[in-house]
Amino acid sequence: MAQAMKIAIVDDEQDMRQSISQWLALSGYDTETFASAEDALKVLGPEYPGIVISDIKMPGMDGMQFLKKIMGNDSALPVIMITGHGDVPMAVEAMRVGAFDFLEKPFNPDRMSELAKRATGARRLTMDNRVLRRELSDGNQLMKKLIGSSPVMERLREDILDLGQADGHVLIDGETGTGKTLVAHALHAVGSRAGKKFVLVSCAALDEEVLSKRLFGPMNPDDAQLPAIEEARGGTLVLEDVEALSESLQARLLSAINEQGTPAETRIIAISNMQEQDRTCEDALRPDLFYRLAALRITVPPLRQRGEDILTLFTRLSEQFSEEYGCDAPQVTAQEAAQLLQAPWPGNVRQLINIAERAVLQSRRGSGTIASLLMSDHEEMQPVMTTEGKPLKEYVEAFERMLIDNTMRRHKGSIASVMEELCLPRRTLNEKMAKYGLQRADYL
Template identity: 85%
Template sequence: MSRTMKIAIVDDEQDMRQSISQWLALSGFDTETFASAEEALKVLGADYPGIVVSDIKMPGMDGMTFLKRLMSVDSSLPVIMITGHGDVPMAVEAMRIGAYDFLEKPFNPDRMTELAKRASQTRRLTLDNRALRRELSDGTVLMKKLIGSSPVMERLREDILDLGQADGHVLIDGETGTGKTLIAHALHAVGPRAGRKFVALSCAAFDEDTLGAKLFGPAAEDGGLPLVEEARGGTLCLEDIEALPQALQARLLTFINDQGIPPETRIIGVSNLQEQDKTCEDMLRPDLYYRLAAMKITPPPLRSRGEDILTLFTRMSEQFAEEYGCDAPEISAQEAAQLLQAPWPGNVRQLINVAERAVLQNRRGTGSIASLLMSDNEETQPVMTTEGKPLKEYVEAFERMLIDNTMRRHKGSIVSVMEELCLPRRTLNEKMAKYGLSRADYL
């Protein structure tokens, strides 16, 4: 999500600190100033959410020593050095140590802003990648991403926890957009291999020779290990496993058989087969298929998840509304029914796209949920699922979504929710208990 990056300005001259701070603040940055490197080091840690602008010539700890200290704390932290005339060789040395760039006094303020923007983009990407890596190694975080209280999702989470603790290889198949890659990461993160490597490769992304070299060797020119070696002791996730050529299927089976029981390295095959009248079983040699499919997970399609559809839509639209700096759309009972009835051929991935477009439509004050659902399907009329549902189910799903949204908006304030929904406290408590909603989740 979009966020303002900080800029730490370190300079012993007060006028210089203030002028740089004022200029960058006008450019939209959140600035903080420090009169010395020692003072700045008390604040600047490994995950500092921004960049640093520092003078080189300072009393006490100079800029070069300061830079070395920062690089020892976080070598990816962008540091822009400011140097006086004649100190360019020193600035070049700073670049060698790890500085992002340098500016020579007197510098053009616009040049400073442009440099700060580029450095901030680099920093944002670094921090996002770190956060993603932490998420992908944290089983608790990953399980929370599998949103939904429907029975099929409860069973899916139980299956992940059970199979995550097991030693056998796993096959994950099912429709596109159902979160199969997320499930593969979760299986690794909740099991005994969580602290070891998770190595992923798409079998559809390379020709047979390249794929064979990446998987089994010889070692790459850059000195990297074949993936079966890199993943040793951890998990090797093969996406699009149905695209693995027959000769490589034989080599993979040999690798599996040579490991014995329990296997040192777990193989997770992810099938994304889109062809009609064909299954992953048709594409893999039987002995390999049955070695993998002994433990199998098939995530449920979105259309079978009932009111999870509304929960997911609400969460996604709130996230996009925050990102775009606008209000999330309020869903009417009719629109809730349309969301519940849609076939969702693209599953959760499609729902995320619809939620984002709904937020953008709402920001412009145009469009409708029905138009978005129609544009995502070939038919010219809104598409409904083949299995109808009783009106009572639609009403209850909408009611749960309405209470959930209102509780979330008022951060668990029962009084505010009672006033907005015109409900007596006893009725609200009964409905929250009926729908499994707890006030503690909103505080």
């Protein structure tokens, strides 16, 4: 579940601190109180997981000085200022400096709760975005997101590490929902441009005029954003749905690439989502542009080719959703495991994410099956029909591996607990873990 937001209450009057703290605690917030701004600043760093409510008139460092200090350390930390009756000019000045909002004494406690809810929501979004940005700049974290031990995923990770160190432009293709944008982030994060700009433009989301300005300019005079070609200089420019570029924009892009020379100052990663049966990205782009963009190429494998990775992914996703929704993850039966392995997965990982979330919600209600979810996505799919025939032994082994993996995870690597739950002797469990590449250290 999401981390509970804290509320730091700063006021030199003890009664006021306590009354605000008690009211907000009843509303479910984790509060901490400070008698002075100086004391509060000792804990209010850029990563403070919450918001601040502060009186504006205090001895020593007053609320305005306090606010300016906070804004200097973290301008995205919401601060709600408490002002005296009639101090409207002071409240206006606080908002100008960066306060989230203000409360005028005597204030309505419900109004304070409403402001606290809005401010903590904004703070949680800021913190989530910071975590995401850190992950998207960390090659190791990104590679961990490319889960799976299937040969096609091993090859994909090797390709990313190899091509990440190269300077050539890259074309990423593959079916929808396979994670092509994640691969683009990983390519940038594991290469020499990791600390440089990463600019992503969706070519299909903008009409030609807007897209032309976004890529090449000129931007509006009052727009602080640079054209993408300039913004990404020295770093990576990612073009999603590159096949949507018009002929005139393809020509301008080719000119921009040619002007860079070799090695390219800005690396371009083109992502193609073409799904037409008789037409490819090569057909949609002019040949000279296609061959420049496809100097290096990665094809992201569809989920149906990833074998038991499907069960591993489903387990991880259902654990994440069960934590988010505050309930137990659904237990997958042998038949359901086979159905997950047999499904055609036209929506790939994106579809699997949706199925996992819906399975957790079903489990919380105590109704429904994974088979029903798969059938609702594919009305034509028979419960035990497979798109690619496999020996029974492979299904059994995939389910067995998932069962041991889940049990080890649930018991945090306790061999004794796993032996007891699965009724396996130590030697048999060791042999099966070695067979499936499972290591106890990964669960501790």
